[in-house]
Amino acid sequence: MSYRPPPPNQHGGYGGGNPQGGYGGNPQASGYGAGYGNQQGGGYGGGGGGNPQGGYGGGYGAPPQNNMNQQLHYWFRAVDTDGSGQLDANELQQALVNGDWSRFNIDTVRLMIGMFDRDRSGTINFEEFTGLWRYIEDWKNCFRRFDADGSGTIDRNELSQALTTFGFRVSQRVIDTLLHKYDQQARGAITFDNFINACVTIRSLTDSFRRLDEDQDGWVNMNYDTFLQLVISNK
Numbered sequence: 001m002s003y004r005p006p007p008p009n010q011h012g013g014y015g016g017g018n019p020q021g022g023y024g025g026n027p028q029a030s031g032y033g034a035g036y037g038n039q040q041g042g043g044y045g046g047g048g049g050g051n052p053q054g055g056y057g058g059g060y061g062a063p064p065q066n067n068m069n070q071q072l073h074y075w076f077r078a079v080d081t082d083g084s085g086q087l088d089a090n091e092l093q094q095a096l097v098n099g100d101w102s103r104f105n106i107d108t109v110r111l112m113i114g115m116f117d118r119d120r121s122g123t124i125n126f127e128e129f130t131g132l133w134r135y136i137e138d139w140k141n142c143f144r145r146f147d148a149d150g151s152g153t154i155d156r157n158e159l160s161q162a163l164t165t166f167g168f169r170v171s172q173r174v175i176d177t178l179l180h181k182y183d184q185q186a187r188g189a190i191t192f193d194n195f196i197n198a199c200v201t202i203r204s205l206t207d208s209f210r211r212l213d214e215d216q217d218g219w220v221n222m223n224y225d226t227f228l229q230l231v232i233s234n235k
Contacts, residue, residue, distance in 0.1 A: 072133055076126050086123035089113055096136070096193070099152030104193035105184065111197060112136075139196050153189035159198070168202055178202075208233065 079094045080087055087095075089109045096104040116124055116132045124132060146162040147154060154162065160175050182194035190198065208230050212220040222230070 069130065072130055073126065076129050084123075086121065086125055087129060088123050092124065092129075098191040098193055100191065102191060105197075108193040108197045111200065136196075140192070143192050143195055151189065153187070153191055154195050155189040159190065159195070162195075162199070163202060166199065166203075168206060170202070 075095055076087070079091045081091055089106055092113065093103050093106060093109045096109065098104065112132055112135070113122070113124055116128045116135070118128060142162075143154065146158045146165075148158055148161075149155075156172075156175055156179060159178065160170075160172070163170055163175070178198045179188070179190065182190045182198050184191075184194065209220065210216070212222060212226070212230070
C-alpha cells in the first residue's frame with residue numbers, strides 16, 4: 001500500500017459520506033513530543049538510548065538547521081546501524097516504542113515503510129523518515145484522545161468508540177476479530193502500534209469494498225477471483 005490514511009476526526013460512516021481527515025493526503029504535523037534518546041515516560045513513538053557514531057558520513061550530508069529536524073537527524077543516525085543513510089525494518093523498529101516501552105511489532109513497521117518508501121527500495125531515507133515521524137505524531141494524538149483511562153492501550157470499548165468516530169460502523173464481532181488479531185498479549189487491549197495497524201487495515205478494506213459496492217448499500221456480489229484479489233491486495 002502506498003497511500004497514507006491519517007487519523008480522521010469526523011463522524012461519517014460507510015455509505016454516509018467520507019470521514020474528514022483527507023485519507024490519502026499528507027497529515028499535518030502536530031508537534032513531535034519526545035523521541036529517540038530522551039523520551040519521557042509513557043511516550044508513544046520514540047525510541048530508546050544510544051548515541052550515534054561521530055561524523056556525518058554514510059550519505060547523510062550536513063545536519064538540518066531546524067531544531068526538530070536536527071533532533072530527528074540525531075535519532076535517524078542513532079538507529080542507522082550500518083551507516084547506509086537508509087533504515088530497514090529492523091533498524092526503524094529500534095526507533096519506535098509504545099507507551100509501555102515495547103517495540104513496535106515488525107508488521108506495523110513494515111506497513112509504515114510501505115507507506116513512506118517512495119522509491120520502493122524497501123527502506124526509508126531521512127526525508128521519508130521525517131514524513132513518517134509526523135504521521136506517527138498525528139496518530140499519537142489520536143490514540144491519546146481515545147485512551148480514556150490513560151492506560152497506554154486501547155480496550156474493546158475505546159476501539160469501538162474510535163472506529164465509530166472515524167466513520168466506520170462495524171459490529172462488535174468485527175471489534176472482537178480485531179482484538180483477536182492485534183491483541184498479541186491477550187490482555188483485552190491493543191498497544192499504540194497495533195491500533196495504527198488495525199485502523200489502517202479497516203480503512204484499506206473499507207476502501208476496497210466501496211469500490212465494489214456500486215450502489216453503496218453495504219452489499220457486494222463477487223466471484224472467487226475478485227475475492228482473492230481483494231484479500232491479497234490488502235495484505
